Amino acid sequence: MEIFASNRSFGGWTKMFSHSSESCGGIMKCSVYLPPQAESGKVPVLYWLSGLTCTHENFITKAGAQQFASEHGLMLVAPDTSPRGAGIDGEDEDYDLGTGAGFYINSTQEKWSTHYRMEDYIIQELPKVIQEHFPIQEDRQGIFGHSMGGHGALTLALKNPQRFRSVSAFAPICAPTLCPWGEKVFTAYLGENREEWQKHDANELMKISEMSIPMLIDQGSADDFLERELSYKQFEATCASRNYPATFRMQEGYDHSYYFIASFIRDHINFHSEHLK
Numbered sequence: 001m002e003i004f005a006s007n008r009s010f011g012g013w014t015k016m017f018s019h020s021s022e023s024c025g026g027i028m029k030c031s032v033y034l035p036p037q038a039e040s041g042k043v044p045v046l047y048w049l050s051g052l053t054c055t056h057e058n059f060i061t062k063a064g065a066q067q068f069a070s071e072h073g074l075m076l077v078a079p080d081t082s083p084r085g086a087g088i089d090g091e092d093e094d095y096d097l098g099t100g101a102g103f104y105i106n107s108t109q110e111k112w113s114t115h116y117r118m119e120d121y122i123i124q125e126l127p128k129v130i131q132e133h134f135p136i137q138e139d140r141q142g143i144f145g146h147s148m149g150g151h152g153a154l155t156l157a158l159k160n161p162q163r164f165r166s167v168s169a170f171a172p173i174c175a176p177t178l179c180p181w182g183e184k185v186f187t188a189y190l191g192e193n194r195e196e197w198q199k200h201d202a203n204e205l206m207k208i209s210e211m212s213i214p215m216l217i218d219q220g221s222a223d224d225f226l227e228r229e230l231s232y233k234q235f236e237a238t239c240a241s242r243n244y245p246a247t248f249r250m251q252e253g254y255d256h257s258y259y260f261i262a263s264f265i266r267d268h269i270n271f272h273s274e275h276l277k
Contacts, residue, residue, distance in 0.1 A: 001133055010070035011036035014060060019129055023121040024083040025114050030126065031060040032134065037073035044140035044276035045130065046269075047122070048078040049149030049156075052181075053100045056080045059146075062258040068266045072273035075136055079126055081148070086115040096181055097188055103176075104152030105200045107189035116189060123156060123163070142166040142272040146261055147225075151176055154202035154215075161211035166275040168216035168268050170261050171223055174235035175203035181229050203235050206242065215239070215246040216271045218264050220254030 005016035012035040021028040037043050046069070048059050059065070059078045069076050082102030088111060091098035102118035130136055143164050145153035150172025157167040176182025177197045186197045198204040219232045226232060232248075239246040254260040 001129060009033065009066045012038065012066070012070050014066060016056065016060075017133075021083075021121060021125060023117045023125045024086075026083055026086060028083070028121065028126075029056045029080050030129075031056045031076075031078040032130070033060065033066045033069050033076040034134065035070045035073050035075060038075060038135050042135040042137045043073050043075050044142070044273075045075045045077060045134075045136040046272050046276070047141065047143045047153075048076060049104060049122070049143070049145030049152040050078065050081050051145070051147030051149050052081070053095050054081050054149075055100070058258065059261075062262065063265050064262045065265050065269060068269035072269060072277070074269065074273060074276065075130075075134065077126070077130055079122065082118065083115040088112065088115065097185055101148065101185060103148055103185050103189065103200075104156060105189060108196070109189055109191055112189050118152075119156065122152070123160060140165060140276045142168075142276050144168040144170075144268055144272065145172070146170040147230075147256065148173060148181070150174075150217075151182075151202060155200055155205060157213065158202060158205040158209040158211050159199075161209060161213075164213060166214055166216075166272045168218075168271055170218050170264070170268075171220060171225070171230060171232075171256055172202065172217065172235075173230055175201055175231035177201045177204065178231060178234075179229045203231060203238050206235070206238050206244065212245065214271070214275055215244065216268060217246065217248045218260075218268070219248070219250055220256065220260045221250055221252050222254060223256045223260075225256055 107116040150169030
């Protein structure tokens with residue numbers, strides 16, 4: 001692992017590092033925030049998954065999360081959203097497929113399957129890297145994300161019900177099997193079998209998952225993608241039908257941007273801290 005950026009931040013350190021990834025077949029980058037409490041002992045860890053077109057930098061530089069993570073003694077981990085420079089034909093042609101669009105799943109289609117294994121990366125490989133190099137409490141992990149990363153946070157938590165203590169999301173893609181973004185990516189990464197798609201759809205997974213951890217979802221009412229891509233109301237109804245311990249909040253006038261995330265990031269950090277401490 002190589003740390004290539006390190007900045008003092010709210011008494012702790014914001015660091016960026018790169019490492020060789022077996023899951024993705026190349027070099028991956030990641031940002032972390034080490035709160036001041038990490039200098040004297042192990043701390044809980046909160047994984048953030050970013051959305052389409054983002055890198056490891058967007059959240060750590062735009063969300064303003066370090067201030068609140070410092071207050072609560074939480075480590076933040078923000079990985080990249082996909083492999084980069086894999087040499088796959090067409091990987092850089094579209095913003096919603098290939099580079100910057102890993103969707104936090106393992107591709108099964110030959111063109112993509114060697115490198116696009118983001119689920120293995122997030123659930124298996126990256127935590128081992130974090131554990132080896134940073135002082136974390138392994139049994140105190142949470143996960144959250146935005147848009148495509150909100151999809152990732154929800155589905156990875158639902159598929160690994162004993163792994164995380166809390167999950168939250170900003171404007172998540174709740175039912176990718178039913179929206180253009182999901183249909184495009186799932187066809188490319190998983191093939192034509194829609195039954196396979198459902199294994200990576202939060203709305204479908206909620207119907208069968210054994211997960212019971214608390215969940216927080218924030219959605220902006222002025223989000224341009226709300227009706228076409230996100231399926232917010234459908235997921236809310238599915239959670240309600242199961243009496244799931246989820247809080248859904250429609251935030252009036254907010255859009256899909258990091259202005260939205262920065263406005264409510266304190267609430268999400270507080271939410272996770274309550275369940276990770």
